[in-house]
Amino acid sequence: MSEEKGTGEIFRVAGPVVTVTGIEPRMFDVVFVGEEKLMGEVIQIIGEKSIIQVYEDTSGIRPGEPVTDTGEPLTAELGPGLLTSIYDGIQRPLEVLQEKMGDIIERGVNVPGLDHEKIWTFNPTANVGDEVSPNSIIGWVQESKNIKHYIMVPPGISGTITDIKGGDFNIDEIIATLDGGDKLKMYHNWPVRNPRPIVEKLAPDIPLITGQRVLDTFFPIAKGGTAAIPGGFGTGKTVTEHQLAKWSDADMVVYVGCGERGNEMADVLKEFPELEDPQTGAPLMDRTILIANTSNMPVAAREASVYTGITMAEYYRDMGYDIALMADSTSRWAEAMREISSRLEEMPGEEGYPAYLSSKLSAFYERAGRVSGLNGKEGSVSVIGAVSPQGGDFSEPVTQATLRIVKVFWALDTKLRERRHFPAVNWLNSYSLYSQSLDPWFSENVDKDWSSKVKWAMGVLQKEAELQEIVQLVGADALPDDQRVLLEVARMLREYFLQQNAFHDVDTFCKPSRQENLIDCIKKFNDDSMDLLSVGVPITKIMSMKSKDDLAKVKYEPEFDAELKKVMDCMMGECTDMRGEAEPSSKVEKLKEVNQ
């Protein structure tokens, strides 16, 4: 962004939208506006006037002030040092901004996304004479304790290596030279609005394990998949996104806080460095990139933030990593589009959103996927977007446009929140289109009967919903015994399995094998109870089984497996006892059967 393509002057200022004359930019060129050089982007060209959305506050800016066109689109700096960073929507490191201008974000300060002074040890893996092309890996640096950052040949460059050297360098130093004269550094720029190239997309058949029971068991997402979490305020979108960022088994996480709360970001910033990555034991921050563009930060930068985020995710994907990108919330992003569109006086579509809302959303989600890259590496970007529907009404445009694209729908429910059922994922409305393609993985890696167990549990929950209508009218006591057992089993599924306390040290993460064990145990109760009923044990006795109530708290126990076994043994004992007491009568019945 160093060369200037031309200068002009401001004609009109209306909020974040500025009209400029005297430059001849291309669409989406970055320009610097006014004496203070506020960064902006060209979003419309009408005759000699160019319309610019400015990423910073425009108070006090006057017509007549100069404008310079850089001739380049908005890019992200990609290279070692991205991980553990905290950026605003246009990749300005917030830490550096604070050093430069204090606690309040002032305007007109441009800082590079990467630290250009920091020294990295470059370990070459390519040799002189090697043919290289875009994305070819020529070496690596140790970016954090457990993560190797592979240095790739920048886009648009290929040739034969004539010189390559290892050692300590900053990212501006040349580490390799090609026969065409191209000099390679450890970083390059990429325009954020363009997807990085790939060879092909692969089938989504590996799950992204989240450690959240309701998600992994009932509505799993694949690595490279897309999911939406819509929910009214307070239903736990942000907590769910945080849980995924903390516990999902991706190699890296890009967390885009798009138009959300400052205090929430402060929470993430405090918590992540303290938490441990469950897979490596390193601080969670080591594998995380945060983009924080809070609701009161400039709206145009909010619009850009999701693109900045996904570009970084794609960059690491090209190295062969699995990335999970959380966007919280895509509704705020859509509103940023609406705000800018209305300033441009564009003809609005539904509810004032621009007519291109849906195509922008789908283009964004399509950048997700498990892919095979130009350099032969396989990696994935999974995108999980929170949606904040107005009034909690899922029929609004952003939710609907999102649902047409994503494959997993985790519907958060206000009713569930009101009874403190968390995560408030509604098990009747939510769905995952990956369930089938992931079944083979689960039966191979967790349990061979996985899918039939999941179907059984879901069946119970669905029947419960039907029965609830009757219960509402006549009370549970009026139902036949087997249905009362079913209601009890459904309650156990809801309270012991579906509910999960994100703030409890143990319960916050539950690995798939434990999920399966819990379901097993509940199913065993179900089967035993039905069995006991059939031999004439009264239902009140079954309902007062101690082991059943003990099961409630197994999920909180650090020694989960041992505790669960204890409960299972206890349950077996209780069942045998009850059966023993009922035995005389059942013996009579058996005799009858024999006689017949």
Add this chain to the structure above:
Amino acid sequence: MRKEYRTITEIAGPLVFLEKTEHVGYGEIVDITLSDGSRKRGQVLDTSKDMVVVQVFEGTDGIDRNSTVKFLGETVKLGVSPDIIGRILSGAGQPLDGGPPIIPKEKKEIIVGAINPYAREKPKEFIQTGISTIDGMFTLVRGQKLPIFSGSGLPHNDIALQIAKNAKVLAEVEEFAVVFAAMGITNEEAQHFMREFERTGAIKKSVVFLNLANDPTIERLITPKMALTAAEYLAFDLDMHVLIILTDITNYCEALRQIGAAREEVPGRRGYPGYMYTDLATMYERAGRIKGRKGTITQIPILSMPDDDITHPIPDLSAYITEGQIIVSRDLHRQGIYPPIDISGSLSRLMDSGIGKGMTREDHKAVSDQCYAVYANGKDLRSLVSIIGKEALSEADRKYLDFADGFEDKVVRQGYEDDRPIEETLGICWDLLSHIPEASLTKIDNKIINAYHPAHKKPSKL
């Protein structure tokens, strides 16, 4: 000397259009002198080489095409000094209490950049409000923004006053300074606030900004920003802990819509401008703590929901920005319960960081979760009771039903002067929970049951 213009071409609603001006900055303040010599103030909303659009704070009545317009070359500022404490100011920051003018030590921009998220400190100090429902179920912490969602005719003002009166951080003696911003509320309501502030002595530590129902509508757009600027000055320059009450946000949003309509902008939902979310966010997000600074800002905006509709854009967008909401329930109010705080709908997002061991008590979270769940269950049963009668309920269900009634009577209901410590609140909750079979208390783990359940606490059990 700045130039004066007599080039007004159009006056429409609160807007004045001018042409042939110098290059005017966006957001600049404007002085308008009417033909009769009186003056009004405004702000630039749109500026170009051809045309400047000015919104006039005091309304455009009396302005004609001969009025002169002067651009002051600066954006709206509030003069601050320690002397503003204890003062009553107009919605535009002018003294109303007959006291001397405020000699500013410093002039602060009323619209500021965002607090760098990196510079924020996570809010986590429990504020005891003395109201059981708030302390126990949706705890307020220092630096939080927790609005009160109410409706016409409900006692939201009393709740806000009770919070302001009792608010304290345990183990600290320092009281909160109160900044109060009234936007379009009636004179009577304002009087009520002022009387209470005087009665409790809070007035000595407060700054009051009043824009009343008959004051200029457009002035309302700057009143909360003035108040927030004062709050920031007290908090971050004078190291005070500030509680700011903004009432009524609905009137602010109406003013915002009025400007939008006058500018013929493309409207969003229900005619409110598409940028309302961002606009509200720039106010609400001015609450919080900053690393390395002693003072804090805790915000309690009050907004009345038109027709008690929480899906209306104003409460809806607010709740997406604020850290929870306290909902005032018309049902409870009708039953004569004060404070009528709706348990199911209310929420505090920062609760978890402010409660627990070392802050309130280790059982706080579990007790509150359990109370919620049991109360929700009991409430559901009420509809069943209306069909089949209480007698037809099972023994267990009747206990849930009694819990819901008991909860509303013992925990929710309390007097305006009743300042309950958190220990007492939790105690009442445990009393009620002890009537529920222990096996059904699934949200409380055994360790806590053993330590706090009345049945296990030996000495107190008869």
